[in-house]
Amino acid sequence: xxxxxxEGERRAQDAGGISPWPHWLPMLGRMAVAVFSxxxxxxxxxxxxxxxxxxxxxxxxxxxxMEPETRGGPHLQGTSSPVTLPxxxxxxxxxxxxxxxxxxxxxxxxxxIVNAYPHDPLAFTQGLLFADGFLYESTGLYGQSTVRQVNLxxxxxxxxxxxSPDLFGEGLTLHDGCLIQLTWQSRIGLVxxxxxxxxxxxxTFTYPTEGWGLTTDGHLLIMSDGTATLRYLHPMxxxxxxxxxxxxEQGVVTMLNELEYVHGEIWANxxxxxxxxxIDPTTGRVKAWIxxxxxxxxxxxxxxxxxxNGIAHDADQDRIFVTGKLWPAVFEIRVVE
Numbered sequence: 001x002x003x004x005x006x007e008g009e010r011r012a013q014d015a016g017g018i019s020p021w022p023h024w025l026p027m028l029g030r031m032a033v034a035v036f037s038x039x040x041x042x043x044x045x046x047x048x049x050x051x052x053x054x055x056x057x058x059x060x061x062x063x064x065x066m067e068p069e070t071r072g073g074p075h076l077q078g079t080s081s082p083v084t085l086p087x088x089x090x091x092x093x094x095x096x097x098x099x100x101x102x103x104x105x106x107x108x109x110x111x112x113i114v115n116a117y118p119h120d121p122l123a124f125t126q127g128l129l130f131a132d133g134f135l136y137e138s139t140g141l142y143g144q145s146t147v148r149q150v151n152l153x154x155x156x157x158x159x160x161x162x163x164s165p166d167l168f169g170e171g172l173t174l175h176d177g178c179l180i181q182l183t184w185q186s187r188i189g190l191v192x193x194x195x196x197x198x199x200x201x202x203x204t205f206t207y208p209t210e211g212w213g214l215t216t217d218g219h220l221l222i223m224s225d226g227t228a229t230l231r232y233l234h235p236m237x238x239x240x241x242x243x244x245x246x247x248x249e250q251g252v253v254t255m256l257n258e259l260e261y262v263h264g265e266i267w268a269n270x271x272x273x274x275x276x277x278x279i280d281p282t283t284g285r286v287k288a289w290i291x292x293x294x295x296x297x298x299x300x301x302x303x304x305x306x307x308x309n310g311i312a313h314d315a316d317q318d319r320i321f322v323t324g325k326l327w328p329a330v331f332e333i334r335v336v337e
Contacts (some may be wrong), residue, residue, distance in 0.1 A: 105248060105249040105250070106248050106249070106286055106287075106288060106289060107287075107288040107289070107337070108288070108289045108290075108291050109288055109289065109290045109291065109335050109336060109337050110290075110291060110335075110336040111290060111291070111292060111333045111334065111335055111336055112333065112334045112336055113298075113331055113332070113333055114319075114331075114332040114333060114334050115331070115332040116329045116330070116331050116332070117152055117153060117154075117155060117321075117329065117330045117331075117332070118154060118155030118328065118329065118330075119150075119155050119323055119327055119328055119329050119330045120150075120155060120157065121304075121305075121326055121327070121328040122144075122326065123137065123139045123148075123325075123326070124139050124140040124141045124144065124306070124325045124326060125137060125138075125139060125140075125258075125309055125310040125323055125324060125325050125326075125327070126138045126139060126140040126169050126170045126171060126172070126258065126309065126310075126325075127169070127170060127171040127172025127173070127181065127182070127213070127214060127258060127310070128172070128258065128260075128310035128311060128312045128321070128323065129172060129173060129174055129215075129260070129312050129313075130152075130312040130313060130314045130319075130321060131174050131194070133152070134149050134150060134151065134152065134158065135149075135150040135151075135152050135312060135321070135330070136148070136149055136150070136172060136174065136179060136194075137150055137172070137310075138169045138170065138171065138172035138181050138182075139169055140168050140169045140170060140184065140325075141168065142165060142166065142167075142168050143165040145162070145163040145167055145168055145169030145183075146160045146161065146162050146163065146169065147160065147161050147163075147169070147172065147179060147181055147190075147192060147197065148160035148161075149197075152321075152330070155330075159197055160197075161192070161197045163183070163190070166186070167183045167186050167188065168183055168184035168185065168186070169181060169182075169183060169184075170182040170183055170184050170211045170212055170213070170214070171211060171212060171213040171214030171215075171223065171224070171258060171259065172214060173214045173215050173216045173221065173259075174194060174216070175216045175218075175221065175235050176235065177193070177194050177195075178191050178192065178193065178194060178200055179191070179192040179193075179194055179197075180192075180214065180221065180235075181214075182207075182211030182212070182213075182214050182223065183211050184210055184211055184212075185210055186211075187206055187207055187208065187209070187210070187211065188204050188205075188206055189204060189205045189206070189207065189211065189238065190203070190204055191203060191204070191205070205238040206238075207223070207231070207233075207238070209225035209227075209231070210225045210226055211223065211225065212224045212225050212226050212256065212257050212258070212271075213256065213257050213258040213259035213268065213269070214259060215259035215260050215261045215266065216235065216261060217261050217266075217281065218261075219235075220232045220233060220234065220235065220241055221233040221234075221235050221238070222259060222261070222266060222281075223259075224256040224257060224258075224259055224268065226254070226255060226256070226257070226271070227254055227256070228245050228246050228247070228252035228253055228254045228256065229243050229244065229245055229246075230243065230244045230245075230246060230256065230266070230279075230284070231243055232244070244281075244284045245284050246268070246277065246279055246284050246285075246286060247284055247285060247286065248285070248286045253270065253277060253286060255270050255271040255272065255273075256268045256269075256270060256271075256277070257269040257270065257271040257309055258309050258310055258311055259311070260311035260312060260313055261313070262278075262311075262313045262320070264281070265278045265279060265280065265281070265287065266278075266279040266281050267279070267290075267311050267313075269308060269309050269310070269311060271307065271309075272307055273308075274291065274292045274293045274294075274295070274296070274308055275289050275290065275291055275292065276289070276290040276292065276311065276322075277289060278290065290335055292308060292322065292333075295308065295322070295324075295331060296308065296324065298329075299327065299328060299329065304326060305324060305325070305326050305327050305328075306324060306325035306326045306327075307324055307325055308322065308323075308324040309323075309324050309325050310322060310323040310324060310330075319332055320332065320333050320334070320335065321333075
């Protein structure tokens, strides 16, 4: 059977003339469309979420439920032992290898270590902030979760309060004189007085997702739940104000964990990676990555450490502190653009 002429060929034939373009040109156009479609389906052609409606493939799915041994790590027992801190010289870390497409689209910054401070190696860090000369920390694991005030220089726990054994502590932020803490799968938030650590009214609040990271822009609370979606909550009613997907040109960024608000950006640990995402709170776009490769390897004394998790910003002196779960050190770093 002879091939069916395309629309251009039919029009030329109807006019009684010869097609105005070579017979192979329509076929070439169809091939180009097919190749572009294949590249798009395989992620080779970058695309950002639409400002009006995100494509179906970019809608984040709920994070799968995980056993404590997976998300929360082992249930540790024992007491803290002396840990040798790494000898610190201001050194620059090499950049993590990235694809040419990623290098073009999202800048990747490095870091220098400015200082290292002792940290409780049994603290399963889930939230971290700096205020009035102290670190404030939320730790996790069932039966071991706390909120604590920590002396930065010595690592000493100045005061702490323990959560109910059935609660797994998560993100922590400070807003209007109150410490606000999330829990993992209980979907309950807790509110404390910063000075006394007494619970405030309302003592608790609820939310419909898992609780992972928490910070504030000074007006709203900003919460992560392990997906690519940030949730903005009213700090008094805890009602949802808006949601925002976090994305790069390669797609949405899931597993957003501990959060910190730094110079008008949301900084987010990405669970099970050594990167921090610097997020534009207006658009949700990742403006840059901070590659912290090598920090875990700096732990000495054979310490059992877990993933990078914990960002704190000293706004008065413009210092950045990072740590991780079961890390024996808190590092002050300087970002190298």
